[in-house]
Amino acid sequence: MAREITYIAAIMEGIHQEMARDDDVLLIGQSVGGSPEDPFVAAFGPDRVRVTPISETAEIGMAAGAALAGKRPVVDCTMAEFLLVAMDQVVNEANRFHYMSGGRVTAPLVLKAGYGFTAGWAGQHTGSIYGMFMGVPGLKVALPSTPADAKGLMATAIRDDNPVLFLHHYLLTLEAGDVPEGEHLVPFGQAAVVRPGHDVTLVATGWTVHRALEAAEELAAEGVSVEVIDPRTIAPLDVDTILASVERTGRLALVDQATKHASVSAIIAAEVAEAGFASLRAPIVQVTALDAPIAYAKPMEDFVLPDVGKIVAGVRRVVDATVSGHNTAAAR
Amino acid sequence: MTTAVSVDTQVLRDLLATMWRIRAFEERVGALKRADEVHGLIHLSIGGEGVAAAVCRQLRDDDAVYSGHRAHGHAVAKGAPLGRAMAELMGRGGGLCQGMGGSMHLVDVAHGFLGATGVVGGNIPLALGSALAARQQGSDAVAVVFFGDGAVQAGLFTESVNLATLWRLPVLLVCENNGFAEFTPRSAHTTVERVSDVVAPYPLPRQTVDGNEVADVWTAFSGLLARARRGEGPALLECLTHRLRGHYEGDPDRYREAVSAEDRQRKDPILRLQRAGHEAGWLTGSESFESDARAEVEEAVTWARSSPFPSSVPEELR
Numbered sequence: 101m102a103r104e105i106t107y108i109a110a111i112m113e114g115i116h117q118e119m120a121r122d123d124d125v126l127l128i129g130q131s132v133g134g135s136p137e138d139p140f141v142a143a144f145g146p147d148r149v150r151v152t153p154i155s156e157t158a159e160i161g162m163a164a165g166a167a168l169a170g171k172r173p174v175v176d177c178t179m180a181e182f183l184l185v186a187m188d189q190v191v192n193e194a195n196r197f198h199y200m201s202g203g204r205v206t207a208p209l210v211l212k213a214g215y216g217f218t219a220g221w222a223g224q225h226t227g228s229i230y231g232m233f234m235g236v237p238g239l240k241v242a243l244p245s246t247p248a249d250a251k252g253l254m255a256t257a258i259r260d261d262n263p264v265l266f267l268h269h270y271l272l273t274l275e276a277g278d279v280p281e282g283e284h285l286v287p288f289g290q291a292a293v294v295r296p297g298h299d300v301t302l303v304a305t306g307w308t309v310h311r312a313l314e315a316a317e318e319l320a321a322e323g324v325s326v327e328v329i330d331p332r333t334i335a336p337l338d339v340d341t342i343l344a345s346v347e348r349t350g351r352l353a354l355v356d357q358a359t360k361h362a363s364v365s366a367i368i369a370a371e372v373a374e375a376g377f378a379s380l381r382a383p384i385v386q387v388t389a390l391d392a393p394i395a396y397a398k399p400m401e402d403f404v405l406p407d408v409g410k411i412v413a414g415v416r417r418v419v420d421a422t423v424s425g426h427n428t429a430a431a432r
Numbered sequence: 433m434t435t436a437v438s439v440d441t442q443v444l445r446d447l448l449a450t451m452w453r454i455r456a457f458e459e460r461v462g463a464l465k466r467a468d469e470v471h472g473l474i475h476l477s478i479g480g481e482g483v484a485a486a487v488c489r490q491l492r493d494d495d496a497v498y499s500g501h502r503a504h505g506h507a508v509a510k511g512a513p514l515g516r517a518m519a520e521l522m523g524r525g526g527g528l529c530q531g532m533g534g535s536m537h538l539v540d541v542a543h544g545f546l547g548a549t550g551v552v553g554g555n556i557p558l559a560l561g562s563a564l565a566a567r568q569q570g571s572d573a574v575a576v577v578f579f580g581d582g583a584v585q586a587g588l589f590t591e592s593v594n595l596a597t598l599w600r601l602p603v604l605l606v607c608e609n610n611g612f613a614e615f616t617p618r619s620a621h622t623t624v625e626r627v628s629d630v631v632a633p634y635p636l637p638r639q640t641v642d643g644n645e646v647a648d649v650w651t652a653f654s655g656l657l658a659r660a661r662r663g664e665g666p667a668l669l670e671c672l673t674h675r676l677r678g679h680y681e682g683d684p685d686r687y688r689e690a691v692s693a694e695d696r697q698r699k700d701p702i703l704r705l706q707r708a709g710h711e712a713g714w715l716t717g718s719e720s721f722e723s724d725a726r727a728e729v730e731e732a733v734t735w736a737r738s739s740p741f742p743s744s745v746p747e748e749l750r
Contacts, residue, residue, distance in 0.1 A: 130614065131615050134616065135687070154585050223537050223550070224551055396533055399742060399743060400745070
């Protein structure tokens with residue numbers, strides 16, 4: 101039975117259900133278990149729900165060590181930027197142990213963090229910094245865009261034997277959607293085609309998925325049929341679903357809230373250019389944040405970020421373009 | 433107990449005026465946040481005015497100050513013009529940072545307010561760098577960094593204390609110990625009650641004072657500052673304070689007990705100094721510190737409102 105709950109409630113439900121299912125799952129963080137009435141403390145006790153000091157390096161490193169020792173910790177790191185304080189522990193320790201040990205150990209660790217709070221949180225709390233993690237060996241990265249995926253990806257992350265960075269978008273926190281009540285698992289590396297279409301493929305993640313859907317709706321009114329794809333996890337990345345779509349549409353636009361050179365979209369563009377070049381009937385278009393920190397003042401915040409208008413313009417560009425020497429009509 | 437008599441009454445009057453400027457500014461920011469004229473994440477320093485005033489009013493414009501996410505009071509005390517500070521919080525082009533930085537990233541180079549950073553502890557090593565640069569330039573300028581007791585549990589703190597003492601850098605580490613790291617009490621974070629005890633093995637003077645007693649902060653800081661100016665190295669000043677507002681504006685603040693009216697008398701540095709002033713006779717009751725401050729803040733709001741929102745990338749950033 102599905103019922104409507106918020107994105108953040110879905111994430112917490114995913115953690116709660118996994119903690120009920122497996123005693124090895126722990127919840128650790130700087131703002132967890134604040135009171136005895138806290139639903140996690142009440143259900144699982146203060147031994148499994150632990151508040152930590154503002155000591156990211158020790159907090160994440162210790163959780164990673166507990167994972168190597170057989171526990172399955174979920175660390176609520178609050179903001180994605182706080183991971184940067186503990187970068188060695190996030191990208192260069194536990195995530196490499198499985199490989200370096202010849203497969204003898206695993207590190208089933210989940211690092212949960214919010215990102216992209218572009219609502220006046222300014223220069224140090226608003227980044228879409230997943231790009232710097234997606235190419236790190238041994239680290240998986242999930243970017244849920246709906247409450248159902250948020251719950252399902254969290255459950256999968258906890259059951260995964262590798263460190264997983266679970267990045268939830270702050271602007272989606274209170275968005276509600278249908279979420280299955282009981283066990284719900286969303287597999288990693290499986291993109292969702294969230295709106296089928298045949299003229300152009302539009303790939304987006306997190307909050308931009310919803311902006312892409314709005315853009316697709318607007319473009320439909322102009323007779324442009326847009327297929328919107330949400331990769332859901334960017335490591336592993338489901339390139340096949342995107343390639344199959346581009347094979348049908350011949351056109352690719354990418355939306356990303358990150359700066360272009362640190363984006364998922366740049367990686368997808370490279371993959372499609374390499375493996376799907378023959379399908380392309382127009383140059384790939386990327387609609388990303390500008391190469392700058394997020395500004396505080398609202399008009400400049402808007403200026404830096406992708407929005408529906410910029411996505412619509414980007415898709416029009418890719419639809420209107422023709423590669424010289426390529427007969428678009430014939431290719432159809 | 434008060435030591436207010438040991439500090440010159442002119443100084444105390446100045447500190448009272450400064451604290452009222454901060455209080456009036458912060459209360460107005462809170463109201464503007466509720467009215468949605470200030471957006472984003474706002475942390476107010478109400479209750480911490482004594483530390484900001486007593487430290488910053490002893491500094492020169494060429495002394496560097498670094499602050500963290502709760503930075504408005506430090507900037508105001510260091511001399512930031514209220515209109516430009518308010519305009520920044522309102523995201524206006526005339527703001528200290530042309531609207532690009534906001535509450536957690538205030539910078540006022542002209543007054544040596546080199547900046548606020550939003551990630552706990554991230555500002556501490558930056559202050560060491562300012563201190564190193566001052567010494568290399570042959571200046572007796574110092575660097576001051578404000579941080580909360582929560583930052584002390586970050587590795588950055590210990591690394592910085594070690595380096596500052598090793599190189600005898602003219603940096604003053606001012607810890608505002610309000611007993612809460614965001615939403616959790618100090619007891620849930622560490623077994624060491626006093627921050628000054630954390631640095632015990634290092635060769636630097638360390639003092640813990642009642643941060644709500646502005647004269648005590650002034651006296652303690654003045655000794656440590658003189659020492660640093662003479663090239664005798666870093667020091668740590670721990671000021672025990674109370675955050676009279678939640679962690680951020682909008683914080684339901686359910687994790688701690690409300691401050692009683694009686695407690696407020698003891699924990700509010702402004703009420704404390706006013707009481708001491710009346711007892712000692714240097715305040716008569718006819719002063720207008722509060723109304724002057726509120727009028728100045730209203731002018732700042734009017735000025736900020738007249739400043740347009742930025743509509744393009746500032747010249748310096750192109």
